[in-house]
Amino acid sequence: MPSRSDLKRLYDVGAQLAPMTHQQQDWPYEISPDAYKAYLQPPHDVGGQASGPSVFEEKEEELWELNTYVTCEVLGWKGVWNSEERRRIGNNDLGASLYYGFPYYGRWIWAAARMLVDKKHISLMELLEKIAEVKARHAAG
């Protein structure tokens, strides 16, 4: 169980992900046509948007990234998903916060697991139990 202060810290980090334009708009509310279009624009259609400076870092892929790549390709070769489903799930369906917040291959592996649950190859509870099992094994060394 996380300590209550750890839990508070998680909530605080989550609150910071709310967009700067966020207003209390669950009820009653209306949104402008421009805001409506902006919300529905797929997150991966970034061409033309302003962006801040970024640091260019030259590095090799890490092992987890290569493993993710191979996993996603094998799922493709086996016919479990196609390249456009991968883009839809991994670029669009995860939403803007995760699209901008996760590393590139983090989006891939999120999409692969999501697809396996969507297509009923594994159940969500099986996935959660397996992640917890691997975490515990890893923590034990």
Place this chain on the structure above:
Amino acid sequence: MPPAERKSLPARFEPGDRVRVKELPNLYYSRTQMYVRGVIGTVAVCTYTDLKPEDEAWSRDDAPYEQYYIIRFRQKDLWAEYPFDKDTLQTELPDSWLEPVTA
């Protein structure tokens, strides 16, 4: 089934044709960039036939294949403040997203 044997819709355009990208709404998924919608470009190359992204993204594998094209746009038509007249941008779009430009 190899792509050549797939049922494919007839290509409506050929290299040199002027086309306008349709202004369809965004909903759930798209590969058509916002900045080309409603803009007129020129067909540079007919590439291949395939499912359109809107079908492939939901595994509609029995949908008809259609022609893909490389469309060439003037950068000045895409970006209001673009400084150079001759620069172009190319992107690839399927037949469904294009409409003919007459005159």
